Amino acid sequence: MDAQFWTYLLVGVTFSLYIGIAIWSRAQSTKEFYIASGGIHPVLNGMATAADWMSAASFISMAGIISFLGYGGSQYLMGWTGGYVLLALCLAPYLRKFGKFTVPDFIGERYYSKNARTIALICAIFVSFTYVVGQMKGVGVAFSRFLEIPYDLGVIIGIGIVFFYAVLGGMKGITYTQVAQYCVLIFAFTVPAIFISLQATGNPIPQIGFGSKTTDGVYLLEKLNQLSVDLGFEKYTDINQTTLINVFFITAALMFGTAGLPHVIVRFFTVPKVRDARISAGWALLFISFLYTTAPAVAAFAKVNLINTVSNAQYSEVPQWFKNWENTGLLQFDDKNSDGVIQYVADEQVNELTIDRDIMVLANPEIANLPPWVIGLIVAGGLAAALSTAAGLLLVISTSISHDLLKKNINPNISEKGELWAARISIAVAVVAAGLAGLNPPGFVAEVVALAFGLAASSFFPAIILGIFDKRMNKEGALSGMIVGVVFTTIYIFYFKPQLGGPGLPQDYLFGISPEGIGTIGMIINFIVSLIVSRLTKPTPENIKELVESIRYPK
């Protein structure tokens, strides 16, 4: 039984599971559709949040990026986890007490303004849509690489599955499917990691194996540093002081962005009580940390294995997996000096091997000689990660349209039944639109993800924090802060991203901050503008002060 068989089997079984859950958990009302009636157990919500959060990028690409960046990859590890502390301490409990359906709901009511709601809903749709296209691309890639199904058909199968359970079950269906998807993806990620850690260091826990001695008595990281230096790279654990400020700002932008992303925030509307919202964020981060502390270990193990296998190896004697991955184009060997030996070094003039970073997770089982079912598991896990994130994002888009735009801004008299149908139709349209965009992904998809985090950090985060902690914050302050923050961040990113046609050059970066980190500055500007404008304009109305007072206390 080969890898192909196992892949079909595991993908088939997991997909049937998701469909089964969808049929079992159909939504009957808008409350069920938007927030699963607020009746999800905090531990289950923690799992669903973790699956919602960890995308195809976390599962497939992150370990590979760390593998090539070494210490520099830490910005993603800290950046994509630290935001949960902010969520648990500063946002989730109060938004749960507020107890509505969406982030634009909070912005609109707290700042007593339809315009604020409209700005918020445009930001929510934009952020979620750019993100979801990337997931669809991930689904297509996973199918085409492993099942020899054309990319387009892969995307269509992915759309079909998401369409089925998202349209039928809304938040309720999505939540229970995400719980199943979390289990699949975490199992798929940790099993190969445990095997590899055991092989390399004799310790089954990758987080510890990573800091242990290998079979020849040298610490793994020391060995990796030595190998890197020998090939002309920087030491793996060394810190490059010239980019440290940028690492600082990117980490911050990712953290504050996380805490401002609507598809994450809305998950905390689904639990019964304020105290559940707090602990649910704790469970979510615990479940996320299983993958996020394993990924850097996988990165180090895979790098050592890869270098040992390919560096100075005879091309005619490389293992079969090397040839397989060459066929997909993820590995490219160009024998520049025609000596039949693979030179993998830092110097680009001499280097003969080009490695796609995704290979570190995808080819890991083969590099480590693991049984074929592990390969099937990786594919099922990658698909679970992509589908779960896509579903959460699509729901945000659909509620923004049916609830915030239609019910709150256009037609407040719409019936409950009508709104539920509008929600179903808008999620159906969003799924299809995301799928079409995934079939023809604009080349800049990866680039706009920076924009998603930057926008979330520079628009939602300050508006929500000030809405809770500053009673004096009024409509004028919050609106001007959001507008200035978003405009600044967007212009900076477009100006300095050559992929988006920007003319800016890295040496002209403001304080050396790259577009990925500029959201932090946008956020600071938002805070300053909001505070100044609010102090110079009319005080907050009394009823809004009472609203703020009420969300601060659980009862």
Add this chain to the structure above:
Amino acid sequence: MKEKYWRKNIFYLRILLTIWFICSFGFGILLAENLNEFYLGGFPLGFWFAQQGSIYIFVILIFIYVYLMNKLDKKHNLEE
């Protein structure tokens, strides 16, 4: 009475967020170079904070906050 609850909440937030900042931005980034001279098993310490330690501390901080707030809710009779 209620104001006391809110002030205590803010007090907890200040302390926990300071630890949050020191462990990630401090130990993991700004001071990582200096900490790398010390070792935790095979890990240079700054590197360990950046890729492992800070994440463990984040999880612990949330559970500490949950514990403190549940106690505070009870004390002020604000449990749902």
